[in-house]
Amino acid sequence: MSATGGNKAIVAALLANVGIAVTKFIAFLLSGSSSMLAEAVHSVADSGNQGLLLLGGKRAKRAATPEHPFGYGRERYIYAFIVSIVLFSIGGLFALYEAYHKWHHKGGIESWQWLPVVVLVAAIVMESFSFRTAIKESNHIRGNQSWVRFIRRAKAPELPVVLLEDFGALVGLVFALFGVTMTLITGNGEWDAAGTAMIGVLLVIIAVVLAIETKSLLLGEGAEASELAAIERAVTDGPEVERIIHMKTLYLGPEELMVAAKIGVPSCESAHDLARGINAVEARIRAAVPTARVIYLEPDIYSVAAAEAGTGAAAATAVPQQQDASGEAAGRSGG
Numbered sequence: 001m002s003a004t005g006g007n008k009a010i011v012a013a014l015l016a017n018v019g020i021a022v023t024k025f026i027a028f029l030l031s032g033s034s035s036m037l038a039e040a041v042h043s044v045a046d047s048g049n050q051g052l053l054l055l056g057g058k059r060a061k062r063a064a065t066p067e068h069p070f071g072y073g074r075e076r077y078i079y080a081f082i083v084s085i086v087l088f089s090i091g092g093l094f095a096l097y098e099a100y101h102k103w104h105h106k107g108g109i110e111s112w113q114w115l116p117v118v119v120l121v122a123a124i125v126m127e128s129f130s131f132r133t134a135i136k137e138s139n140h141i142r143g144n145q146s147w148v149r150f151i152r153r154a155k156a157p158e159l160p161v162v163l164l165e166d167f168g169a170l171v172g173l174v175f176a177l178f179g180v181t182m183t184l185i186t187g188n189g190e191w192d193a194a195g196t197a198m199i200g201v202l203l204v205i206i207a208v209v210l211a212i213e214t215k216s217l218l219l220g221e222g223a224e225a226s227e228l229a230a231i232e233r234a235v236t237d238g239p240e241v242e243r244i245i246h247m248k249t250l251y252l253g254p255e256e257l258m259v260a261a262k263i264g265v266p267s268c269e270s271a272h273d274l275a276r277g278i279n280a281v282e283a284r285i286r287a288a289v290p291t292a293r294v295i296y297l298e299p300d301i302y303s304v305a306a307a308e309a310g311t312g313a314a315a316a317t318a319v320p321q322q323q324d325a326s327g328e329a330a331g332r333s334g335g
Contacts, residue, residue: 073253080157088207095200102193131166156254240277264302
């Protein structure tokens with residue numbers, strides 16, 4: 001995913017949430033609705049989260065240093081994880097606390113009674129435009145994946161985060177509208193508290209999902225199955241490599257994949273021929289998977305005997321362990 005598409009969705013969500021937060025706070029101050037207060041804080045938390053995503057994207061572009069030789073691409077994952085914490089604590093837990101407080105201090109909406117309804121309907125319209133932008137930008141890279149798989153497998157965290165936030169915001173607005181409307185109809189503030197509680201539970205669930213997914217990215221995820229297949233074809237699609245002995249991949253950032261592989265190469269007459277073959281393989285890998293920007297290839301002479309002996313299918317010169325009289329493998333004595 002290009003950072004441009006993610007930033008467009010983030011900026012759209014940020015502008016929408018700032019405007020929505022202001023109107024919600026005004027509606028809360030005039031009406032006293034707890035659902036409006038919970039939704040106002042929710043919009044403030046979302047605005048802060050979008051700011052964090054933009055900051056993470058900017059900091060991730062810093063050049064590599066000796067202390068961080070692989071760069072700062074994973075900062076985007078760190079800030080996405082912080083977003084989940086903010087959404088959980090400021091959004092979800094505050095809404096649950098406000099629901100508890102409102103439930104024990106019952107009271108209807110006595111002034112500016114229909115203002116919260118007007119504000120919530122307007123907020124739903126504005127949030128829908130933001131959600132539409134996130135969907136449109138996600139469709140550029142989602143392909144034929146389901147939305148659940150896209151959110152779970154996306155290496156760039158910005159669009160899944162914005163999608164979940166916008167979805168949660170829309171559902172939360174519906175919950176708030178339900179609570180406020182029922183309170184106006186019945187005069188019972190418990191409905192307002194119930195709507196606030198539903199918002200809190202929703203935000204906590206979304207925050208937990210975000211935390212789980214970004215934790216996986218922080219721990220380090222490898223290439224997708226389709227990417228692995230493309231890399232394998234690129235490595236073996238030429239006379240330079242007989243086979244892949246073993247290979248590992250790791251995303252250093254959303255748009256930077258590291259490929260490390262031990263490859264079985266045929267015998268050659270010079271180091272120059274070997275180096276030229278490896279360079280050709282690296283070029284094919286980058287052409288097949290453009291995100292594969294860091295590639296380490298270790299050439300070796302594949303040996304079936306060494307592979308069967310469990311020595312990692314490494315060199316043909318691997319020396320098999322000698323056995324003692326009891327049939328056990330004799331180890332080397334320490335110095």
